[in-house]
Amino acid sequence: MTAAVEAISICKSFGSGRSGRLVVDDVSFSVQPGEVLGVVGPNGAGKTTAIRMVLNVIRPDSGQVLLFGEPFTDLHRPNLGYLPEERGLYKDQKVLPTLEYLGALKGLEKQDARDSAGAMLERLGMAQHAGAKVAELSKGMSQLIQLAAAIQHRPSLVVLDEPFSGLDPVNVRLVKEVLAETRANGAATILSTHQMNQVEEMCDRVMMINFGRVVLHGTLDEVRGNFGEGSMVVEMDGNPNDVPGLEHLVEKVVDHGSYHELVLRPGTDSNRVLRTLAENSGQVRRFEVASLPLEEVFVRVVKGDS
Amino acid sequence: MNPIATIAAHELTVTLRRRIFQVVTVALPLIAFVVVAIIGAVQGSDDDPSEVRAGYIDMTGLFTEFRAQEPVQFILFDDPEQAIEALLNEGVDRLFIIPHDYMATGVVQRYEVSQGIDVNGSSGDAALKSFLLDNLAAGELEATTVERLKNPLSLSNVRLDEEGVIRDFDGGRLLFFMVLGILLFISLTFSGGFLIQGLGEEKENRIMEVLLSSVTPGQLLVGKILGIGAAGLSQIVIWVVAGLVVIQVASSLLPDVNLSVPNPGLIAIGLAAFLLGYLLFATILAGLGSITSSAKESQQLSVVVTLPSLIPVYGMTFIISHPDTLATRFLTFFPITAPIALMVRLGPGSLEPWEIATSLGILALSVAIMLLAVPKVFRAYLLMYGKRPGPRELWRTVIRS
Secondary structure, three states, X not given: OOOOEEEEEEEEEEOOHHHOEEEEEEEEEEEOOOOEEEEEOOOOOXXXXXXXXXXXXXXXXXXXXXXXXXXXXXXXXXXXXXXXXXXXXXXXXXXXXXXXXXXXXXXXXXXXXXXXXXXXXXXXXOHHHOOOEHHHOOHHHHHHHHHHHHHOOOOOEEEEEOOOOOOOHHHHHHHHHXXXXXXXXXXXXXXXXXXXXXXXXXOOEEEEEEOOEEEEEEEHHHHHHOOXXXXXXXXXXXXXXXXXXHHHOEEEEEEOOOOEEEEEOOOOOHHHHHHHHHHHOOOEEEEEXXXXXXXXXXXXXXXXXX | OOHHHHHHHHHXXXXXXXXXXXXXXXXXXXXXXXXXXXXXHHHHHHOOHHHEEEEEEEOOOOOOOOOEEOOEEEEEOOOHHHHHHHHHOXXXXXXXXXXXXXXXXXXXXXXXXXXXXXXXXXXXXXXXXXXXXXXXXXXXXXXXXXXXXXXXXXXXXXEEOOOOOXXXXXXXXXXXXXXXXXXXXXXXXXXXXXXXXXXHHHHHOOOHHHHHHHOOHHHHHHHHHHHHHHHHHHHHHHHHHHHHHHHHHHHHHOOOOOOOOOOHHHHHHHHHHHHHHHHHHHHHHHHHHHHOOOHHHHHHHHHHHHHHHOHHHHOHHHHHHOOOOHHHHHHHHXXXXXXXXXXXXXXXXXXXXXXXXXXHHHHHHHHHHHHHHHHHHHHHHOOOOOOOOOXXXXXXXXXXX
């Protein structure tokens, strides 16, 4: 199957001479149709620049981006949908005409643009705001409108930069449903976010960028597997934080309500943790060795790199 | 629809809906109508003959005939007391006394009741002179000689070029192109302002990234320039149509003023200068808009272009009186000053055909160069915020990409 996106050793620097800065350094990745790639990394790592190169908003200094197996041409633009991180719309303009204009720029005929904009507003529960000015909308509503602008033309490649920031839980769920539908329709998705739980929930593969370079890339299991069995799930009476001696073995205890997740210190043997729990606490009803949470992987990689 | 057409239609709609655009478009013709109406009203009141009655006392006995002098009716008084009483009772509007020694001194005393400004003063004076002349010349000179004595000079200017060929001079044409030049500047200022304001807003509200993922920087630039240009052009069409109506009205109200419309060839040259000027300014301003972080900063920077473009207006007297100097030619050929310099020089008809061709050619070439260069600057800097690139960095961007 031809990849929707294939980035091959792309590099980008800004400025020149001493003030020049290499922002993206030899980054390669691909996304297949129907696949969701999570792009994670600390602020300033080069994620947005890499995304902009995929969309041909800026051009790489070296390397190549192939879209659907061929170098970028203007014919690819209608197949791209983009929700940028720093968002905004024409504040003095009304919602529906704004969506119609952005749809028309993606090649939709006037009536098609109107119909698809109307359908997206309906799907996102925003139909009653079609005649409102953007300035009158809340931040979350405005974000839904921009998501509509990104996918109303049914693109084959959707690039979303922090799509969940500023949304309430109800709208987070709504956006997830809509993105699942987009994916089911065969669109490839690049999802850049700092919310690791969303990556774990939605992405097939994850790529971590730090200082412009790819530092981790693979399926979620592959990425977490690189760090060994770094955590444990425990169901027990009482709180693991109160167990004497455990603080030397466990870096962090995450309370999930009915169970606790113990993030082990690097090099800790899981049997020793089990022994400590058994000797110093009440009944342990469940004990599972698990991979390190993605968030912990992220923190360790970033700390290690820095 | 083609993306350029989509962007142009959007920009046209947005610009036409701007309140300031609507106000300026309507206000200028209205002001012109009001000015013409006021001038017409003042002239009309000058021409009203029924209002003016002038009494006079003639101590020389020479001025007894020709008392009806439009718009003044002269009424002879023998008794000074009756004359003063008539003036105070408004039987007459003013009173003249022609003393015994008038023939030696030429002095005539005028008495008026103080009521502020006398709008009939100048026509009243002309009527008095005519009255005196008619009486002095009666029986001595022929009527045509007397008429010529009253209006001895009607100056008609004829200008020759260096070869001795008559260069036509037309005050109406001078006025037409002067007004067109001013309109060009106003329209450029507003259209350019809208362009960089729009770009600044799109940078500030970050919708620029979405636009650039949908269209090329070149399409965005051309679409914006065409859309806002169409709005500017519709503004100019409204002004020109209103101007033609004003000229018609003014011609009927002010028959003494020569207000003719220049021939279509000259208007075409003026419009070509106008369109090329707009394209050049809009492209440069768009480039400036792309390298700044906000609409406010863009507008401050745009002064670098708009102020020098006005040099031909500051130096209008010099340009008209010294058409063959190096400075005048430089202003005619330098792209930034060329559009308005052309307007200023089309008025007095001091332009040679080769000068027009060279100036328009340089303008067209400059527009083409800017249309090639600015999209590169657009692509490089539209998504950058913070430090503004210097001229050297801009040059490198244009050359490299």
